[in-house]
Each structure stands twice: as structure tokens, then as C-alpha cells.
Amino acid sequence: MFTFQESEIKNLLNALAKEYKVFVPAKVGDESKFVPYDDNVELYWDRNVLLSVKDKFFPHTEPMYKFKTKRKTVEIEPLASKDEPVLLFGVRSCDLQALNCLDQVFLTKGFVDEFYRTKRDQATIVALGCNEAEDTCFCTAMGVDPQKGNGADIQAYRTQGKFGMEALTEKGQKIIDILKSYLKEENLQVPETQGFQLQPDMDGVAEKLKGMFDAELWAEVAPTCLNCGACTYICPTCHCFDISQDVRGEEGFKYRCWDSCMFEEYTLMAGGHNPRPSKKERVRNRFMHKLCYFPERYNMLLCTGCGRCLNVCPVNLHITSIIGKVKEAN
Amino acid sequence: MATMEQLTLQLRETAREILESKKAAAVIGWEKGTFWYTTTPVVLTKPEDTERLVWNEYCLNNLAKYLLDFQHSNEKVAIFARGCDSRGINRLIQDKQIDRDKVLIIGLACPGMKDDKKARELGQNADIPLAKKCQECAYPDALVYDLWIGEPKEVAKPVPEAKVFPEVEAIEQMTPDDKYASFAANYEKCLRCYACRNVCPACNCKECIFGNSSKEWSAKANNLSENMFFALTRALHVAGRCIQCGECERICPVNIPIMLLNKKIIQDIDRLFGPYEAGLDPEDKMPLGSFEFTDPEEFM
Secondary structure (H helix, E strand, O other), X not given: OEEEEHHHHHHHHHHHHOOOEEEEEEEEOOEEEEEEOXXXXXXXXXXXXXXXXXXXXXXXXXXXXXXXXXXOEEEEEEOOOOOOOEEEEEEOHHHXXXXXXXXXXXXXXXXXXXXXXXXXXXXXXXXXXOOEOOOOOOHHHHOOOOOOOOOOOEEEEEEOOEEEEEEOOHHHHHHHHHHHHHOEEOOOOOOOOEOOOOOOOOOXXXXXXXXXXXXXXXXXXXXXXXXXXXXXXXOOOOOOEXXXXXEEOOEEEEEEEEOOOOOHHHHOOOOOOOOOOOHHHHHHHHXXXXXXXXXXXXXXXXXOOOOHHHHHOXXXXXXXXXXXXXXXOO | OOOHHHHHHXXXXXXXXXXXXXXXXXXXXXXXXXXXXXXXXXXXXXXXXXXXXXXXXXXXXXXXXXXXXXXXXXXXXXXXXOHHHHHHHHHHHHOOOOOHHHEEEEEOEOOOOEOHHHHHHHOOOOXXXXXXXXXXXXXXXXXXXXXEOOOOOOOOOOOOOOOOOHHHHHHHOOOHHHHHHHHHHHHHOOOOOOHHHHHOXXXXXXXXXXXOHHXXXXXXXOOHHHHHHHHXXXXXXXXXXXXXXXXXXXXXXXXXXXXHHHHHHHHHHHHHHOOOOOOXXXXXXXXXXXXXXXXXXXXX
């Protein structure tokens, strides 16, 4: 394994910043998120960041193309993503798994989303193992290994005042080559992740849910939900979007932006009918999508156990307790 | 004085009796959450489920908003209420969202709730401070109730005091550019999840303009301009009606100090129209919902 002292990190990031647009986990006010690296950022390693890297691949609001009408014709100008290599340093296993979920949606089954693909192709990802679980973490229950980021270009560890790195892909090897002069080759003991408190039992849940569309459970749990979008917007795997436009006079642009299945308007049809008219249908859909429909279509869960929704839900309606209730249901 | 554990038993017993005797079709209260520092609001309809109710120092959620789910029901609903919940209930009654006689209010005296975020950070053995909204609370005990749990209590009709908010005054001292920069920094990070709106008892419109993009009053795009438009519209719409429960600010996933705008408006109303507290009594005249010939009208 290649290692370097943690105190050296800024030198390494500076070297990488010459070749890539580098994003690092940082504390910004009371929040934490991935920000473009510069010397002044307050690097944040202790916990996973509040806002995941989802928006680096699937921005909250993303312009798609400009248009201009001239008499009877329309001129369309595509708005392409910038062509620059991006490096994300320190992505946790749960958030990498979330990208694997998004890959399924945006890149497979014959549908390729070019906006997403471009950004995905441009990115090199350095995964960072987790030494300590937060009380809201339950990635292991969702089949995620907190010390191994599935799909990363490099796996990094942070322990004993050092960072250790292993290249997993060619893109990853390129990073090692750039950093060669800073790195030492030695064995570094990878610590086991400590402190998991939540262990929701997923065994048989997806299968059981197939028969639970009409279960009483939904009417029992749904009244608590406020139908805000906090869980969906903080979730690294939620990927619903809406397409809108901004028109000024004869020109404008189309953009897409995040949408949430918790909102009444999400399923509102042009004629005024709403197939998910109340909390019950919306709450059911969110959990069914994560734990049943998505596994059915893509053979993987749409929850990676990052625990962010447990942290932000205003009423503490937690996916872990829903899983428990599904297990208990007759 | 009865401990919260003892009161919890009384809460359960009262709720069970209400459901068994069909005095109400549902009871709104709190149940144990996933963590030691969390509880979850719960709507119970079966007498045997009342065992799930809890009353502890992490019952942070204001329950009033849940009454809107019973707006079109013919049956009565019971709700546990402290000062903040009762002001929220008064808000809904005064806004003609729910009839007083359709609500059975079980009054509680509130010792102040603890800060769940601090609790998570500091751990179970630490001395956990009160939640910010509770530190600032002027009316901890239910102002309106049909039943009372705990020590018998006569709640005198409170007299509103003149409002001074140091954090508002600090902003008022700033230059216009600094004010804008601070406002921008706060709302740049807004996720537009609308948790603030959905938790707010004063946000009780049947249809919200931010949930109806086809009308094109506002765009779904997340940018500073749209986010500010949302924040200002909401603040002005709850002007004179905000009961200062602080729930919007407490539950914001990205820690926006949402109450700043609300407090600024409360302070301005106070200075222009005299002391007023929303939600103390549904019969009170609302400063922005009524007029007097002595009202200032400098613009005319």
C-alpha cells in the first residue's frame, strides 16, 4: 500500500489540483459537503458529509439546452457540460454505492443519460474507508462494506496519522503516478469499522414487500409524515427530476431539477387527478421504491444505509423502523 | 411534583380512556423514536396502542399541524398540547382551519425540551442544553385545554411584552450590502425541501404557490433568487400569524436561521401596532388582519 502522513495532505491535494478539479469533504458553517479544493478549505474527515456527492453528477438544477424562436423557426443550442477532469477525494462506501444505484438508472437498460454520463466519465474517485460508524449508520445491513468503496478508482484509508492508498483502476493508477514523490510503500493495518448500533434485518424484506401494497402498515405509519422533501433531497440515491423551462420573451432555456415523490404535485396529472392523493400513497411509494421496486428492476437496494434521512427527518420517521415493521407485519 | 415517567402513564391512561369511550376518534401525541434523543409524533386510533405514548424531554415536535389531517373529518380528535402546541391550535382555529369543538385538548405544562442535535453530538452522559426554541419560549404551558395532566394549574391570560430580538438588531446594524450577503449566505444553501412550510401551523393554505409550478409564480429551479423568493414569500405570508414555535428553524436540514425573518417581522409589528402575540387567544384582533383609525399610514 502507498502511504503518506496526514500532515502532508495539502501538498498532495495541491499537486492533484494542477491536473484535476479537486473536490474534498469540508466543513462549511454548520454543514459539511464536497467543495472545490483550495488552501483555505476546512477539511473534514471525522464523519461523512451532510450533503453527498450526488449533486456533482446529478445537480439540483441542470440547464439542458437554450432555445430562441425566430419567426417560424426555433434555434436550439445544447448546453454541454464543461470538459474537465474531476477528482473526488474521500467518498465513503455508502455514497459510492449510491453512485452505483444512479449508474443503473442513468446508464443501463438501453437508456443513457448524456448529462450524467459525461460527468461520470470525467470523474476519478478516491474512496475513503470509515473507521467509526455514526449512530445513524447502517450500511453493513444494506450490503455495503464501509472499508471498501465499490466502484472506486482508489481505495484510501485514514489511520495512525496516515493515509493509505491502493489503486484499483487505471484512472486510480494515474493518481498514484502523479503523487509518486510524496508516497511511501509500506503495510498499513486497515482498521475494522467500529460502533454500528443499527442493524435492520433486510432478509426477505424486498420479497415480502411485493405482497404488501395493500398492507395496513402504510395507513399506520403515514400520518406521522409531513410530506416534506427533506429525506429525498438529502438522500444520495433519490434521483427523481422534473423538466422545466425559463422563458424570457423569445428565448429561454430548458432545465431539469430535483423533484420529490413526497410532494403532492409530483403525481398530479394535467386533468387534476392525483393517483397518490394522500400521505399514505406517497409514504408507501418512497419505501416500496427503495426496498422493493428498485431491487426488482435492478437487483440492488435503493438505500445504502448512509443514515442521512435519519438525521434530517423532522418527525423521525426512519427507514430502519419501517424495515422493522415490515418484518413484523402479518 | 410528578416526574415525566409518571406523567407518561397518565398520558397513556387519558388517551386510552378517550379512545375507549369514543370521546375522540384519534389521539395525537409522541412515541419513542429510534434513538434515546428522539421521539416521533404519532396519531393513534386503537386504545391498545396508547401504551406507545411517551412524554419526555425530547418531545420536540409541535403537534398542532397534524390537526389539518382531520380538517374534513366529522369526528373529534384529541391532542396533547403544551404552550407551543396550544398556540398552534389557536392559530388553526383563528385561521378557520379547524373548529374548536372538534378538538379535545389535553393540556400539559412543559419543562422545556432538550436540544436533540446537541444530544447526539455530546452523548447520553453530558449535560444537554435546552433546545433554542425552548430557551426563548415565553409560554411553556398550554393556553387552551379541555383536560389537564399534571399539577392542577390555573393559566392566567398572558400579557404580551414588547419585543426585542438581539439577533434581529444585530442584522439591523449592518450595511445594506452586508445584510444582503448574510441573507444570501443563508438561502444559497436552501434545499427547497419545504420542511419549514410543512411543519408550520401558520402555513395552512389549501394550495401553496410553491406546490403548484404550473401557475409559474415561482420556478422549481434551485438558485438564490428562487430560494429568496420562497423565503420572503413565506415569511410575509405568516406575518402576524407566526406563533414563534421555532419549528421551521429547528428542523431545517441545512440549519438556515429561518426565525430571523419571522422575528424581524414580529418586531416591526410590535413597533407599529403595539405588543401582540399570535396564537394566545383566537378571539384577539390580528394586527395585520384588522385596522384602527389610529394605525400609522405614512404612505398615504
